[in-house]
Amino acid sequence: EAQVTQNPRYLITVTGKKLTVTCSQNMNHEYMSWYRQDPGLGLRQIYYSMNVEVTDKGDVPEGYKVSRKEKRNFPLILESPSPNQTSLYFCASSRGQWAKPNSPLHFGNGTRLTVT
Amino acid sequence: SQQGEEDPQALSIQEGENATMNCSYKTSINNLQWYRQNSGRGLVHLILIRSNEREKHSGRLRVTLDTSKKSSSLLITASRAADTASYFCATGDNAGGTSYGKLTFGQGTILTVHP
Numbered sequence: 001e002a003q004v005t006q007n008p009r010y011l012i013t014v015t016g017k018k019l020t021v022t023c024s025q026n027m028n029h030e031y032m033s034w035y036r037q038d039p040g041l042g043l044r045q046i047y048y049s050m051n052v053e054v055t056d057k058g059d060v061p062e063g064y065k066v067s068r069k070e071k072r073n074f075p076l077i078l079e080s081p082s083p084n085q086t087s088l089y090f091c092a093s094s095r096g097q098w099a100k101p102n103s104p105l106h107f108g109n110g111t112r113l114t115v116t
Numbered sequence: 117s118q119q120g121e122e123d124p125q126a127l128s129i130q131e132g133e134n135a136t137m138n139c140s141y142k143t144s145i146n147n148l149q150w151y152r153q154n155s156g157r158g159l160v161h162l163i164l165i166r167s168n169e170r171e172k173h174s175g176r177l178r179v180t181l182d183t184s185k186k187s188s189s190l191l192i193t194a195s196r197a198a199d200t201a202s203y204f205c206a207t208g209d210n211a212g213g214t215s216y217g218k219l220t221f222g223q224g225t226i227l228t229v230h231p
Contacts, residue, residue, distance in 0.1 A: 004158070035221075042223035043159075043204070090158055104149060105206075105219065107158030 002027045006091050006108035013081055014116055021076045021111045023091030031094045032074040033058070033105070034066065036087040043090070049074055081115040088112050122205055122225040130230050135192040137225040139205030140185075146208040148181055148188050149219065153202045162190075162203075197231045 004025045013019055025032065033048035035058075045058030049068040063085055065077040074093075078085060089111045094103040123138045139148070147166045151159040165172045165181045165188065172179045178191040192199055202224040 040223065043221040045220075088156070092159075104161035104164055105151075105159070107160070109158045110156065112156070 002106070004091055004093055004106050004108040006089075006111050008111060009109065010112050012114045012116065015082055016080050019078050019081060019113075021078075021089060021091075021113070023074045023076065023108060024072050025074075025091075025093040025106070026072065027093065027106065028071065029093035029095055029106070030071070031103070032068065033092050034064070034074070034076050035090045035092065036060065036085075037090060037110075038087050046076070046089075081113075083115050086113060086115050122203070122222045124225060125223070126226040126228070128228045128230065129195060131195060131197055133195055133229075135195050135199070135227055135229070137190045137203050137227070139188045139190070139222060141188075141205075141207045142186060143207075145183075148179075148208070149206045150177075150179060150188075150190050151204045151206060151221075153204065153224070155201075159204060192227075195227075195229045197229050200227060200229045202226050 007022045030051045034046040035043045036046055037043050044060045046060055046064050047055055047058055047066040049055045052068055052071050055066050055068055068074055091108040092105040094105045121140050127135055129135055145167055147164055149164045150162045152162050153159045163172060163174050163177055163179050165179050167183055170181055176193045181188045188205060204221050204224045206219040206221045208219055
């Protein structure tokens with residue numbers, strides 16, 4: 001089954017404790033992206049990747065890191081989480097953006113992160 | 117206001133009625149997409165309409181796009197309780213450069229369909 005898999009679904013952590021949220025897709029998609037969703041603010045893009053070893057900042061990249069060493073995986077790293085990073089996070093992927101701009105995104109089921 | 121703003125913010129209707137949601141945007145776009153989100157879950161793509169199209173249908177969904185007014189509408193006909201969800205429009209930037217391929221989401225319309 002074609003899907004985007006995020007782990008974990010729920011995560012409660014304390015300020016400053018490094019964490020990684022994993023994201024994997026099995027559709028051979030070139031484009032992957034991370035979003036955070038907050039009440040009243042909608043979905044905001046954190047980082048995106050056009051292809052392996054190519055990443056770029058979205059609208060709210062501060063406090064986050066990403067890597068794209070393999071096509072299928074796009075982990076989101078919070079080196080020193082803070083309470084303002086408490087949010088619902090979504091990973092998404094789509095086909096190559098160069099050949100087919102703005103192809104529909106496939107979303108994971110989300111990771112609800114709480115930082116105390 | 118933000119790119120891709122939905123209106124109304126919330127809509128409550130009875131089963132069988134039609135639901136219309138609107139989306140306005142500011143910049144030149146490549147395409148506009150509508151997504152659905154069930155509570156706390158990932159978004160699911162519903163339909164994509166390109167900037168040179170005016171109307172598109174998919175099952176009970178009908179999307180219109182008016183590039184002169186920078187607006188789009190999503191109509192769900194004969195709504196069902198299972199249509200209860202949040203609906204988001206997303207605009208594909210046509211500006212090129214680093215925004216090529218980027219989708220910008222609105223804040224969504226919460227639709228509640230009562231049985």
